[in-house]
């Protein structure tokens with residue numbers, strides 16, 4: 248093919264991936280005419296073709312194509328640059344499946360409807376490309392995903408009154424620590440109108456794909472896919488978009504075992520008729536399953552447990568009575584003690600603990616004994632101003648390299664609540680770090696071990712601890728293990744929390760918040776993470792009323 252014809256046909260493929268069917272048709276018809284030797288084929292009145300030709304002339308073909316490809320949904324671009332597929336192949340996959348993301352493409356390629364439509368070699372290359380693109384795709388931490396999605400959901404709701412419901416889906420809805428892409432699902436009786444309206448919203452910096460049931464937009468250096476469906480499709484699509492892919496696969500297998508077919512958009516009877524499904528609970532019930540909360544949908548035994556009616560009674564946000572881990576501007580927090588207390592009061596907490604850092608945490612402006620003395624006075628004064636909320640005087644005390652604590656016992660003794668933390672691994676192995684924890688847990692004044700693996704999402708993996716020994720130490724000494732809701736921690740994560748409670752440990756579910764305006768959000772993350780760990784209220788010390796909590800805290804001191 249002539250170079251220009253080739254470039255235009257690539258431009259056509261790119262336009263098709265962006266959902267611009269008319270542009271794609273114009274570009275490919277001119278490309279075809281050029282290829283067949285028609286000399287003045289490029290003299291055309293079509294704006295799209297003229298614009299494409301101008302870009303090719305000004306930038307050169309390669310740069311013009313790169314520029315056009317930069318405006319395609321990022322997953323399609325990753326596939327096209329994976330080395331396994333080229334632009335026309337990705338465009339072909341998009342044409343066959345409608346997919347604009349890796350998740351959609353895998354799901355569509357696995358579905359029966361496409362069997363035969365995709366050539367075996369293309370299928371094979373697609374699988375390799377998906378695997379490679381998934382491995383290299385950047386991860387968005389839960390905290391950032393929340394900051395991006397929260398305002399956008401309200402903007403969309405306000406701008407589109409015909410939207411009956413809108414939900415953020417994907418791993419975000421499951422409270423996973425990181426997510427690959429941002430997806431929301433909107434229900435509208437008139438998707439075409441909604442899609443047109445959404446493309447004009449001011450927060451959008453560019454529209455990467457515009458389809459009948461989906462708009463992919465870029466905003467704030469992120470990409471968002473807004474799926475738009477009619478009410479009858481909402482529930483099956485919600486389950487499918489929430490994932491995880493492995494969970495959805497198991498649920499589909501379950502449907503098949505009952506003679507039903509669960510597709511992306513419907514639950515079909517054996518005669519192919521779609522059942523009316525009003526809610527996710529209804530959908531699970533139709534499969535003779537107890538409702539499965541989004542946080543549990545990880546294919547970790549939840550489908551079997553739902554079939555046996557043995558799912559946990561998951562911790563609810565309303566069951567949290569207070570937050571036992573937060574920082575003020577006495578150490579590295581942003582806000583004053585008073586501001587944090589007002590925020591806690593506004594959240595309706597029965598109690599809070601003020602837990603600034605101890606002296607060795609120089610970076611975190613840790614309190615030495617003198618400043619701690621002054622904070623104790625300040626907290627005592629604050630109690631007068633906040634008579635309805637109990638304020639526990641605490642400290643987040645570093646566990647030093649030798650396993651001792653950063654304050655002597657005579658200081659710890661004066662605190663209502665002592666959190667013990669490893670912030671500095673000091674070059675130790677997992678076994679040595681476990682030893683340090685166990686030594687700290689043996690101190691009768693230590694109540695809670697915070698963020699045990701000390702991971703930093705998404706950049707630093709946690710310590711490799713000797714978990715059985717850690718959990719046994721916690722149970723034997725009556726020390727509580729924390730599920731820390733700071734989005735950089737989310738530590739213990741769900742899987743570890745599940746193992747901890749199975750070993751008999753109690754947990755606290757805390758925000759570890761450093762600013763008042765995020766106090767509630769961090770607790771949501773902590774509760775979401777606890778739910779991922781199948782945690783029930785009975786495992787959680789800060790689901791206890793104040794008296795019960797105090798009894799727990801004093802029990803350890805008395806036992807020693």
Ligand SMILES: [Zn+2]
Pocket residue numbers: 643668670697698
């Ligand atoms: Zn910490």
Ligand SMILES: [Zn+2]
Pocket residue numbers: 572573574643759
């Ligand atoms: Zn902290």
